[in-house]
Amino acid sequence: xxxxxxxxxxxxxxxxxxxxxxxxxxxxxxxxxxxxxxxxxxxxxxxxxxxxxxxxxxxxxxxxxxxxxxxxxxxxxxxxxxxxxxxxxxxxxxxxxxxxxxxxxxxxxxxxxxxxxxxxxxxxxxxxxxxxxxxxxxxxxxxxxxxxxxxxxxxxxxxxxxxxxxxxxxxxxxxxxxxxxxxxxxxxxxxxxxxxxxxxxxxxxxxxxxxxxxxxxxxxxxxxxxxxxxxxxxxxxxxxxxxxxxxxxxxxxxxxxxxxxxxxxxxxxxxxxxxxxxxxxxxxxxxxxxxxxxxxxxxxxxxxxxxxxxxxxxxxxxxxxxxxxxxxxxxxxxxxxxxxxxxxxxxxxxxxxxxxxxx
Numbered sequence: 001x002x003x004x005x006x007x008x009x010x011x012x013x014x015x016x017x018x019x020x021x022x023x024x025x026x027x028x029x030x031x032x033x034x035x036x037x038x039x040x041x042x043x044x045x046x047x048x049x050x051x052x053x054x055x056x057x058x059x060x061x062x063x064x065x066x067x068x069x070x071x072x073x074x075x076x077x078x079x080x081x082x083x084x085x086x087x088x089x090x091x092x093x094x095x096x097x098x099x100x101x102x103x104x105x106x107x108x109x110x111x112x113x114x115x116x117x118x119x120x121x122x123x124x125x126x127x128x129x130x131x132x133x134x135x136x137x138x139x140x141x142x143x144x145x146x147x148x149x150x151x152x153x154x155x156x157x158x159x160x161x162x163x164x165x166x167x168x169x170x171x172x173x174x175x176x177x178x179x180x181x182x183x184x185x186x187x188x189x190x191x192x193x194x195x196x197x198x199x200x201x202x203x204x205x206x207x208x209x210x211x212x213x214x215x216x217x218x219x220x221x222x223x224x225x226x227x228x229x230x231x232x233x234x235x236x237x238x239x240x241x242x243x244x245x246x247x248x249x250x251x252x253x254x255x256x257x258x259x260x261x262x263x264x265x266x267x268x269x270x271x272x273x274x275x276x277x278x279x280x281x282x283x284x285x286x287x288x289x290x291x292x293x294x295x296x297x298x299x300x301x302x303x304x305x306x307x308x309x310x311x312x313x314x315x316x317x318x319x320x321x322x323x324x325x326x327x328x329x330x331x332x333x334x335x336x337x338x339x340x341x342x343x344x345x346x347x348x349x350x351x352x353x354x355x356x357x358x359x
Contacts, residue, residue, distance in 0.1 A: 003075050007031065010064025020070065022082040027058070029068065039068075041086040049076065050091050131233065135180035135200065138236055142200030146186055149196070149204060156187040156207055156358035164346055164354055165205075168220050171345065172227060175289035179231055185223070187358060193308070195222050197229035199236045207358045212307070213300060216345040220290075221297025224283035232282070234275045280327055284334050293342040294335040301328050 003020040007029055021028040027044065029037040039060050049056030049070075056075055058068045073093050080087040156162075169183050181201035193208040203226045205219075213219045229235055271279070287294050305324045 003070055003072060005068055005070040007037075008067040008069070010061065010066050015069070018068075020068070020075075022075075022078050024082060024084075027068070027079075041083040041089075044086075044089070046090050049073075133233075133236060137200075138233075139182070139200035139202075142198040142202040142230075142235075145198040146184075146202040146204060149198075150186050150188055154189040156189050158357045160349070161187060161210075161354050161358050164216065164349055165219070165223075168216060168223055168345060169227075171290050171292065172220065172224055172286055175286055176227075176231065181230060183227065183230075189358060193304070195226050197226040197235050199230070199233075199239070201230055203227070203230070207355075210358060211355055212304060213351070213355070214303070215296060215351050216349070217293045217296025218300040218303075219296075220287060220292050220345060221283065221294075221300050224286045224292075224297065225279050228279040228282040228286065229271070229275070232275070232278060234271055234279065238271060238275070276327070277330075280331060281334065284331055288335070288338045288340045291340060291342050292345055294331070294338070294340075298328060298331050298335065301331070 003022070005018055005020050006015040007018045008015060016031055018032075019030040021030070025038065026041055027039040029039065031037075039058075043060050044058050045060070047057045047059050047067075048054055052073075056070045056073070058070075060066045060068075076090055076093050080090050080092060083090060165185050165187065169185060173183060183201045183203065186202065186204045187210070188204060188206050190206045191208045192206040193212055194206050195209055196204040198204065203223065205222070209222065210219065213222070284294055284297060287297060301324055305328070
């Protein structure tokens with residue numbers, strides 16, 4: 001059988017068109033000038049043509065290296081047949097068909113592996129990293145975040161709300177297990193109805209939310225929830241999951257330039273449903289252990305749900321804490337099962353007067 005190809009002599013870059021005949025004695029190469037070369041099969045090495053669409057390239061010699069290039073894949077089948085005992089030196093095109101299912105499986109496996117890494121691996125790695133972050137580092141990060149979020153804002157520093165909130169925090173904190181955090185509340189004047197837990201013990205409360213509470217027990221429910229976000233490292237874990245590897249390295253190295261990324265991440269942070277449920281459950285537990293009336297937490301959610309419903313523009317605390325009706329139901333069931341005799345949280349304090357002092 002005759003095949004068309006190109007011959008390279010290894011001395012020049014010229015590709016000479018040739019006619020190729022495969023014979024039992026070897027590869028016969030006939031040039032356009034009439035000269036003929038004969039390559040013995042045992043002298044030839046295949047260097048290309050192992051993949052679909054790739055030209056077949058055979059080489060012979062060392063210095064110079066001669067080469068023969070053929071485009072027709074069928075050439076390999078005949079070459080292997082004619083080469084007989086040397087057939088193993090040349091690629092079998094049939095392997096490509098056998099290789100295809102394995103390639104497909106490999107691609108599927110790779111995609112699946114990358115998907116698993118994205119869905120489970122990265123969050124798991126971020127959680128593991130957050131669990132080993134020193135509390136001192138968390139506290140510094142949280143303090144920096146709180147300062148950035150409150151810079152330029154008008155703060156409520158009046159004595160009555162400051163002392164009252166500190167009393168609520170101390171009461172809740174006395175019922176927690178031993179932990180390394182020092183809780184600090186920043187009371188920001190503004191219409192936004194929201195509360196935010198930053199890493200390391202820092203909690204930001206907007207007076208828009210404070211105005212919606214009817215008593216200290218309702219605010220205690222909000223604070224207990226936010227404290228649990230901190231104690232369970234939800235804020236730290238969520239930040240780590242959301243930031244890039246570069247940003248994480250910058251944070252660890254203490255690069256202040258990365259704080260903008262952290263602020264942006266925390267500002268748009270929506271905790272997972274699992275995190276919210278955990279903060280609800282443990283927050284209610286904390287209220288019960290501190291002998292604080294648990295209905296305050298439930299009443300606050302009831303009021304907010306009835307007043308704002310699904311209006312995230314007005315009430316971010318509900319919009320970023322989904323499924324509030326279901327949460328209220330679970331909190332009620334949890335409170336019913338507890339046999340706790342609660343006592344007034346603040347005695348001799350007018351809650352109305354406290355709220356007005358911050359407006």
